[in-house]
Amino acid sequence: MKAVAIPVEVRVAVGADVDIVTARQKGRELAAQCGLSSTDLAVVATAISELARNIVRYAVRGEIVLRAVDNGTKRGIEVVATDDGPGISDVPLAMQDGYSTSGGLGLGLPGVRRLMDEFDIVSRFGKGTTVTVRKWRR
Amino acid sequence: MQVPILKQGPYLIATVQSALTDDDLKELRNVLVEKVGHLRSRGVIVDVTALDVIDSFATRTLRDVAHMIRLRGAETVIVGIQPEVAFSMVKLGLTLEGVATSLDLEEGLAYLGRPGKASGREGRRDPG
Numbered sequence: 661m662k663a664v665a666i667p668v669e670v671r672v673a674v675g676a677d678v679d680i681v682t683a684r685q686k687g688r689e690l691a692a693q694c695g696l697s698s699t700d701l702a703v704v705a706t707a708i709s710e711l712a713r714n715i716v717r718y719a720v721r722g723e724i725v726l727r728a729v730d731n732g733t734k735r736g737i738e739v740v741a742t743d744d745g746p747g748i749s750d751v752p753l754a755m756q757d758g759y760s761t762s763g764g765l766g767l768g769l770p771g772v773r774r775l776m777d778e779f780d781i782v783s784r785f786g787k788g789t790t791v792t793v794r795k796w797r798r
Numbered sequence: 799m800q801v802p803i804l805k806q807g808p809y810l811i812a813t814v815q816s817a818l819t820d821d822d823l824k825e826l827r828n829v830l831v832e833k834v835g836h837l838r839s840r841g842v843i844v845d846v847t848a849l850d851v852i853d854s855f856a857t858r859t860l861r862d863v864a865h866m867i868r869l870r871g872a873e874t875v876i877v878g879i880q881p882e883v884a885f886s887m888v889k890l891g892l893t894l895e896g897v898a899t900s901l902d903l904e905e906g907l908a909y910l911g912r913p914g915k916a917s918g919r920e921g922r923r924d925p926g
């Protein structure tokens with residue numbers, strides 16, 4: 661699905677656990693501006709929280725970019741979580757429920773995929789990871 | 799962000815008032831586990847009505863609180879999980895299995911005070 665960004669973009673540097681809270685609050689604000697329902701605001705904020713925590717936990721430093729998007733028929737929010745951390749050696753394995761390398765619940769990425777409408781992950785071992793998710797207004 | 803903890807009779811009531819960082823959550827856990835012994839509390843209520851997100855870390859920490867408090871001999875009830883928060887938690891695959899939850903503070907107090915539970919009212923317990 662082609663998504664055209666409308667010129668609203670918020671960037672949040674993520675390097676400490678306080679940034680997780682900042683990122684999800686900014687995401688909630690932008691999602692509200694995009695007209696998402698109150699349930700979807702919580703859904704988007706929760707997904708951002710998980711993505712931001714992965715950055716802090718695995719990569720130490722990265723960025724969350726939030727964008728209002730429009731695919732021609734509907735508006736939504738796009739969240740891009742980028743880091744230049746160690747990358748994920750086996751993405752299909754990381755997408756399985758219950759998998760974790762850091763003693764967490766191991767539900768991060770599959771859970772985020774369930775929360776959002778669109779999910780894309782690009783990870784290069786040793787180079788970093790970019791996760792892009794979108795939620796459309798219903 | 800410090801979470802105010804109120805002592806009400808045999809119970810402790812921790813009322814979360816705004817978004818908590820991971821460190822805030824750990825601090826809350828540690829303070830509750832400490833205070834429940836210091837004040838000889840029978841029950842702990844954690845009111846999360848104000849939280850708009852309960853993610854994997856918050857869920858795990860709340861579960862840890864309940865289990866640690868249980869080991870200290872008291873009971874924990876999480877109250878006030880909002881409907882959209884519950885929705886997000888379940889979609890994410892998070893549950894609070896083994897942890898008591900109630901709709902709100904009033905229900906939480908009623909839960910702790912029910913006969914035969916951690917109410918400090920053993921004397922009035924119904925036989926059988």
